[in-house]
Amino acid sequence: MLTSTAYNHINIRYCREAAKGVYGMARCSRCGEYFYREPHEKWKRLCLDCWLDDKRKREEDGQRRERQVEWLESRIDKLEDENEALRRQLSARMLPASPMNGFLSHFPALIRFCHPDRNPGDPTAHELTVWLLDAREALKNENARVGARAATV
Numbered sequence: 187m188l189t190s191t192a193y194n195h196i197n198i199r200y201c202r203e204a205a206k207g208v209y210g211m212a213r214c215s216r217c218g219e220y221f222y223r224e225p226h227e228k229w230k231r232l233c234l235d236c237w238l239d240d241k242r243k244r245e246e247d248g249q250r251r252e253r254q255v256e257w258l259e260s261r262i263d264k265l266e267d268e269n270e271a272l273r274r275q276l277s278a279r280m281l282p283a284s285p286m287n288g289f290l291s292h293f294p295a296l297i298r299f300c301h302p303d304r305n306p307g308d309p310t311a312h313e314l315t316v317w318l319l320d321a322r323e324a325l326k327n328e329n330a331r332v333g334a335r336a337a338t339v
């Protein structure tokens with residue numbers, strides 16, 4: 187039977203040799219405890235408890251990041267909508283005050299009154315319809331130009 191001192195001596199020697207990788211033992215780089223590993227498993231640096239703890243933390247981090255990404259994506263969507271609304275408001279404010287601002291809203295009625303189908307045989311009807319279509323196009327282009335300039339301010 188080994189005495190307590192002899193046992194401790196053997197145990198200390200075993201642990202020192204285990205730390206050197208003898209007997210398939212290794213020391214956990216996290217908690218410092220000894221753990222068993224096969225001689226070909228030199229890549230194992232953590233004991234099972236620390237490895238499981240590490241794995242659980244990685245999974246929790248992954249889940250937390252997924253939730254953050256979802257939250258950020260929804261935030262981006264909201265901000266894009268808000269940005270678009272503000273852009274529209276700004277371009278509307280930047281339009282110079284002009285009687286022509288009501289032109290587009292009255293355009294359908296104007297075209298209805300002037301259209302050659304409604305005024306058969308009237309040469310002015312064709313002329314006015316062409317002029318209204320050109321004017322609408324010119325006003326839309328002008329509004330887009332002013333809106334684009336306002337958006338870059």
Ligand SMILES: [Zn+2]
Nearest residue numbers: 214217233236
């Ligand atoms: Zn450990």
